[in-house]
Amino acid sequence: GSEAISGDGADYRGRQQYSRFGKKCLVWETQDRMPEYEAANYTALSPANTTKNFCRNPYLEDDPNKAKTIWCITSDPDVMWEEC
DSSP states (O other), X not given: OOOOOOTXXXXXXXXXXXXTTSOXXXXXXXXXXXXXXSTTTOXXXXXXXXXXXXXBOOOOTTOSOOOSSOXXXXXXTTOSEEEO
């Protein structure tokens, strides 16, 4: 479980579970705020049983929106997602 991060964090596999401002991250596979973000659609979220609610930077090569670093879907009803 290395916390090492390089570039945009696409290869980050650490265990950070809170956003930059301390919001608890939701479990990728069970959250329903942004349901497209699940292991079946993003390599960075695979395998599903290992991703839990850890910060990641999942995107596809042709995605128009790519985060600059790792992020997560938050438990805050006012903040859909936030960088970690």
